[in-house]
Amino acid sequence: MVGIILASHGGFAEGIFQSGSMIFGEQENVRAVTLMPNEGPNDIKAKLKEAIASFSDQEEVLFLVDLWGGTPFNQVNSLFEEHKDKWAIVAGMNLPMLIEAYASRSSVKTAHEIAAHIQEAAKEGVKVKPEELAPAEATHVTHAQQSKKGTPGKFKYVLARVDSRLLHGQVATAWAKTTQPTRIIVVSDAVAKDELRKKLIQQAAPPGVKAHVIPVAQMIKLAKDDQHFGGESVLLLFESPQDALRAVEGGVPLKTINVGSMAHSTGKVQPNKVLAFDQEDIDTFLKLKKAGLDFDVRKVPNDSKANMDEIIKKAQEELNKLKYS
Template sequence: MVGIILASHGEFASGILQSASMIFGEQENVAAVTLMPSEGPEDIKKKMQDAVQGFDNQDEVLFLVDLWGGTPFNQANSLFEEHKENWAIVAGMNLPMVIEAYASRFSMESAQEIATHILGTAKEGVKVKPEELEPEEEKGAVVEQSASAGKPGKLSYVLARIDTRLLHGQVATAWTKTTGPTRIIVVSDAVAKDELRKKLIQQAAPPGVKAHVVPIEQMIKISKDDQHFGGQKALLLFETPQDVLRAVEGGVPLETVNVGSMAHSPGKVQPNKVLAFGQDDIDTFNKLKEAGVKFDVRKVPSDSKGNMEEIIKKAQEEINKK
């Protein structure tokens, strides 16, 4: 696996490492290296050398630094000179760049290949609101992935996820990069009636992916349409397992449901840090299981999968004690 060093003036690198871990999960072979006010060039160079020594693969190293020409860049460059056939340096570090680098390591084994790949994402992550302030050449830069809409064929499903927060950073980055949808569809009667939430969800869609909010009955109709969604790949987001059950019973062909986050509320028990269950939730998951649906319990793709049967059993035991 390619090793990644995040390097900056001050604590910026440490902060972006923490933020990326919140969104994409903890990563191996990644280190944050900081140049503090009391330190000099040799100090940060030593930190970089120590970080490289800790990587599993020291032949493939990618440096993501804050400023081109700054001390972190210059010291990374001095190390790079002895490894220029394999190592790479990218300046202008931002959070989309770091997350894309993490995701790229699943399929790319070369630091230089990842460096080339993440440039587009890093640039796309720089946006302005109101949109009218965007330069004209940037407005047309994003290719609409919905161009294949209208072709014969049914919608395909790359992920169905239960997440109380719906479309947020972990979904817009980690899951979208891993599954490659052309559309993100929030399936919820409640959200479909809330114009503000609908607008916020549409604005949160990552570049090149269309976001929609539809009621459950509309999703059922879409799933049966074999004339207009050929080539379209959907990532479905549900707030509750009850909404998933309604969709499945209505004919939406979901084989596996990713269970990512269920918020706590009065009367519910919390068998782990991110999932809270009431008796109705447990009963609903059991009905989904009876319908042949499997469960993938994890927040982000890099997490290990949880055991849903054990989680439900623990939740039932806690409810029975109340």
């Protein structure tokens, strides 16, 4: 696996490392190296050498640095010269670049290939509001993507997820990179009526992916349309398991539900760190199970899958204690 070193002035590298772990999960062979105000070039060079030595594979190393020509870059570059046939440096580090690098490591085996690939993600991650401030070329591409005509066929469902936060960083980066949808559809009657939330969700879509917010009934109707959605890969987001159940009962052909996050509120118990259930939630998941669906309980793709049966059992026990206390 390609090793990645994040190098920066000050604590930027450590901060973006933490952000990447929060969104994409913990990563092996990644180190943050910082140049602090009281340090000089030799100090960061020593840190870089120590970080490289910690990797299981020191042949393939990718350096993401904050600023071309700065001291971190210059010290990386001094080490790079003897290894430029294998190592690579990309300056202008940002979070989309890092997430793309993480996603690429599972299938791409060389630092050169990853470096070539992630530059586009870094550029696409830079957006501006108002939209008219964007360069004319970028606006044209967006309009061209939106004008693509549908082709005969139905949706391909790459992920269906229950997440009370809907479209947020973990979905827009980690899950979108893993599943490669062409559309993200939030299926919720409540959100479909909220113009502000709809707008924020549409703006949060990753580059090149369309985001929509529709009621459950409309999703059921679209799922049966075999004339317009051929070649479309869809990531569905449900705010609650109840909406997911309605969709399944209405004919949306799902086989697995990814359960990522369910917010705590009054009357709910929390059987693990990210899921909170009341009795209706438990009953709904049992109905989904009876309908033949499997459960994939993970926040991000790199997490280990939790056992939904055990989670439901624990939640029921805690609800019973709450009821009779």
